[in-house]
Amino acid sequence: xxxxxxxxxxxxxxxxxxxxxxxxxxxxxxxxxxxxxxxxxxxxxxxxxxxxxxxxxxxxxxxxxxxxxxxxxxxxxxxxxxxxxxxxxxxxxxxxxxxxxx
Numbered sequence: 675x676x677x678x679x680x681x682x683x684x685x686x687x688x689x690x691x692x693x694x695x696x697x698x699x700x701x702x703x704x705x706x707x708x709x710x711x712x713x714x715x716x717x718x719x720x721x722x723x724x725x726x727x728x729x730x731x732x733x734x735x736x737x738x739x740x741x742x743x744x745x746x747x748x749x750x751x752x753x754x755x756x757x758x759x760x761x762x763x764x765x766x767x768x769x770x771x772x773x774x775x776x
Contacts, residue, residue, distance in 0.1 A: 698742035699766075703727055704735045708744065708758070708767055715748065715757035 684692070698704060706725040710716060716724070722732040736756055739745040746759045758764055 695742055695744065698738055698744055701735065701738075703731065704739055707732070707735055707739065707756075708763070711745065711756060711758050712764060712767065715755045717753045717755050719753075721756065 699708070703725060707721055710721060710724050718729065718732060718736065721736070722729045725732065727735065736745065736747075740747055740756070743759055744763050745756050748755045748757070
């Protein structure tokens with residue numbers, strides 16, 4: 675049998691924050707962006723071209739992901755480059771992808 679986990683207790687605010695994070699991950703366009711960024715930082719133009727969204731739609735989705743602390747942004751010259759905020763995001767996404775095969 676698998677190992678037993680202790681009960682996780684979260685405050686109402688923490689539960690709402692977690693729900694907001696999953697909501698941010700639940701959009702097809704945003705998930706495509708996250709999957710693309712698993713390989714590293716990309717410019718808005720590169721993201722837009724790769725995921726097939728207009729630049730304005732891409733910017734809107736990026737803002738939602740940034741507000742949810744899923745992505746971070748770095749400005750280099752006139753370009754904004756986006757990347758996953760930390761390894762936890764990568765772990766959640768890769769675990770979900772792995773779960774597809776179960």
